[in-house]
Amino acid sequence: MIELSKTSRRKFLRNIGYISVGFPLLSSNLVVQEPEVVARVNFEGDLPGSMRNASKVNAWLHVLEDGRVMVFSGKVELGQGIRTAIRQVAAEELDLELDQVEVHLAETGVTPDEGYTAGSSSIPNSAMSVRYAAATARQKLLELASAKLNTAEEDLILYNGKVKSKKSNQALNFAEVLEGAQIDMEVTKPVPLKIKSGYRYVGKAIHRKDIEKMVRGEEVYIQDLRFPGMVHARVLRPAGYQSKLVKIDGSGLSTAISGIIKTVVNGSFVGVITEREYQAVKAEAYLRKHSEWTTSPSFPKQETLFAHLKSIAEKPQSIRNEGDITTIPNGKETFKASYAKPYLKHGSIGPACGIAMYDGEILHIWSHSQGIYPMRRAIAAMLKMELEKLHVIAVPGAGCFGHSTADDAAADAAILALSYPGKHIRVQWSRQDEHTWDPYGTAMIMELEASLDANGKIKTWKTDVWTDSHSIRPDNDPATLLDTRYLENPVQLKGRGYLGGGHRNADPYYNIPNMQVNAHFFNGPLRVSSLRSLGSYTTIFSIESFMDELAEKAGKDPLEFRLAHLEDARAIAVITKIQEMCSGEKLEEGEGIGYAFSRYKNTTAYATAAAKVSIDRASGTIKLLKMWAAVDVGEIINLDGIINQIEGGMLQAASWTLKEEVTFEDNKITSSDWRKYPVFRFSDIPEVEVAMIDRPNEAAEGGGEVSMPPTGAAIANAVYKASGKRVYNLPITAEKILG
CATH class of the missing domain: 3.30.365.10 (Aldehyde oxidase/xanthine dehydrogenase, molybdopterin binding domain)
Structure with missing residues (x-):
């Protein structure tokens, strides 16, 4: 047939x-x-x-x-x-x-x-x-x-x-x-x-066609989209996470600002539609001055954040328990260390944008969401519309892996399009909104404890990780969208999302006979969701920093110490390759090279990273000089594409490690712009060298997140080699090196 x-x-x-x-x-x-x-x-x-x-x-x-x-x-x-x-x-x-x-x-x-x-x-x-x-x-x-x-x-x-x-x-x-x-x-x-x-x-290096368009400044991103007769909109965000609208006076708006088409107020959701974009910017500022909101409760103090997160954590859940971690070799001590990572932003260079048009029957949405079908389900539930009445088209955004504000911008546009049918409505977020309403990557804490046997090998290992959710992405629960929580009939989140990402890679990929891993989950003060590599950036930063400390205690070379705890030939190969890549590197005074290894999720791709830094002993200033990576993703589909991903991941992780931290005070997010939330700039970017190990007879694995986890630890280990100072709480700054 x-x-x-x-x-x-x-x-x-x-x-x-x-x-x-x-x-x-x-x-x-x-x-x-x-x-x-x-x-x-x-x-x-x-x-x-x-x-x-x-x-x-x-x-x-x-x-x-x-x-x-x-x-x-x-x-x-x-x-x-x-x-x-x-x-x-x-x-x-x-x-x-x-x-x-x-x-x-x-x-x-x-x-x-x-x-x-x-x-x-x-x-x-x-x-x-x-x-x-x-x-x-x-x-x-x-x-x-x-x-x-x-x-x-x-x-x-x-x-x-x-x-x-x-x-x-x-x-x-x-x-x-x-x-x-x-x-x-x-x-x-x-x-x-x-x-x-x-x-x-x-397996060949086939170059992407869209790169040339980007270089030429052609229309590639959703922010570039223009439709005939398209109108513009901004949404007035609440004063804080839990703030509610008390009153708003828009009576003088049309007199003060030209081009006003419509103001939409639904509960604590306030949006304004205008003929041109800058009119929407001015209208939003006007409405902010002429509105009153309830006060949102204060956040915990920044300086006591990690103590606060521990205090609100639930009872620990056992993730892995093998052997007996109490079997400490006679006469041997246990070694302990505690590490922490702050809240991190997605930090998209282009603030979120959403476009929608309701034709009277179908609601059409253009979005840079990472999940258009799940987002459609969430928006349909928020608007109480039949799923088939929503049509969503993906358009590239400025790029940031994880659950960004793209879905929320699309929801903004959808609400406003229903109130003003027949026109494409473009909602462009501001930089301040992007920075303060982002679903951040959660702050985390890792406490590690291990012992060595007489041969200098790890005998026992214990991990305790404190973490919030790592994914509250839009899907069937409409409250995963910001707007749903502020409409006239608000809906609050029903669940905690994906908690498993918090202990991803918390159990080391090494041969350790006695191991215990516990996860302590908390519901933290800031909005969180998926950020590239989820919890593994923190868990590997902690584990691989600790591996260097244990190697020093055992009197071993850090890479040889890792190899002594591995039997997986592919893991050994990426470590051996990085040894080869860095073997001829010369170090000057105040310079150091650090290494770190991980197998992403302990089941997929392998990566070993190395970093070379220099540190000014007087000022503590850190300069990242070069990074290397040896990576095995199994069968390589596009050599050019995978190298681009590895390089990009390493640079983003380096920025996290040396620069980034969400700050807050009272009930405000204070890191509301690039000055208050610094990221890597062109002047910070080091030389990056990537070696791919192609295994065409192995399964093809993704590489978008594999280089993130070991990069932070490699930099931390390099800083220690260069300065003699071990920094346990990210980001690694001059103040912490001198302190």
Whole structure:
């Protein structure tokens, strides 16, 4: 039975929302070199999680009328280059040229629902789903073409969007093979995949096309979007987290400021719609001066924050308990250390933006959310609308991994669009709103205790980690959106979100016979959610700092000490590689090199980082001179893309480690701009060298978060080597080195 579904060109183009026209660069008279037939091997492993709810080929790809292929992914482009990687795997399995594959990302009703673009899961879930769907499609195309050309499948060849008979030279493009239908069959095992040695694209450094647009300043981001007749809006944020609107006087607004279209007041939600953007800025400032709010309770004192977090924590939960941590070797002492990380911002360079238009039936939303389907569910619940009445299109934002304010800006626009139908309404957040209402990465505390045996190896290990939630992303609970908590009938959060991210990597990836890990959860004073790498940045900073301390106690080289506690050949390889990369480095007075290792989630990619710093002994000023990374993500899909991610992750982690801390006083967030919340600038950026260990026969893992965790610890260890001062509470500043 041929499993095909009929799709007209008009219906297909209406569904995807745009027309893509391609022009051949080569004359049709030129002969295209036919590729050699590459052997295939059956894949019998587990299919990706993304295929559980989208198991058919036509959920992942469609053949266009000219024989090119449109590939669908529910993931969002965050700067990780997922569009390019997906194009590579699809072109590889279908024997297409790269420019014969278009990739359509994240649009409700068009692409699969793949949840959030998070957790370094885009490659293992989305790209691999496309790989298996494309390989299945190839097999079906051969089967159908065999019947149409009256040629055995083994006598057919696929290339450049065509199926050709090697005997008769007859050829059909993919669209002719399908006759206007699509492949409506399940992806089932075994899946016939191209052998790795036959790859043309996968594993190569294919550059992203959107980089050139960014450099040219072309329209790439949601902040650039403009629609005919579009109007602008700002939302007046409450005075504090728990503040409520007492009264507002907008009677003189239209007289004071031109271009006012509408003011929307719903409970403590206040929005103003204007003809131009700056009018909205001035209108928001006017309404702030003419409104009265209740006072929000004060935050704990900044200087006693960590004591406060401990005091409000719940009873500890056992995460891991192996062996007996009381079996301390005779005559041996235990070593203890306590580490802490403050609240951190996402710190997106471009403040959040959301655009919405209600056409009287469908609410259309454009957003840089990392999860458009979950966000749609949250907004539908907030507005009490049927899910099918919301259409969400993903547009890239300025980029920051995690749950940022993008969803809240989209919710703002959605509320205002319903009150003013027929127009695209653009809500642009201010820098102050972005900094003060961001769902921060939570502050954390780690207390570690370990003992060494007579051979200088770790005998016992105990971890206690104090943490808030690491994900309260929008989904079925509408209160995950800020606005829901301030509408006329407010809804408060029902749950704590994903707590497991707090103890991610809290159990060291080392061979330790006796280990205990406990998690102490608290409901902290500041708004929190997902920040890149979740809790593993803090847990690895703590563990790998402590590993250096233990190595010193044992009289061992820090890398050799780590190798003595590892049996995993891939872990050993990234450490050995970093040794090689740094072996010729010379140190001057006041300089030091530090190292750190981690396997992300203890189950996925491997990374060892090294950092070289110099410290002015008089001022305590820290200069980050160079960073290195040796990384193993299994099979590499795009070498250029993965190196970009590793470099970017290291630089962001370095900024966290040396610069960043959310500050607050009384009931105000005081780090409300870049002066009060400094981040790395161009002058702070060191040379970065990345070595990738390609393992094409291993599973492909994501790399978006793998370099974050070891980078902070490598810098801390380098600071200790350079200054003799161990800093336990981030960020590492001159004051702490001199103190």
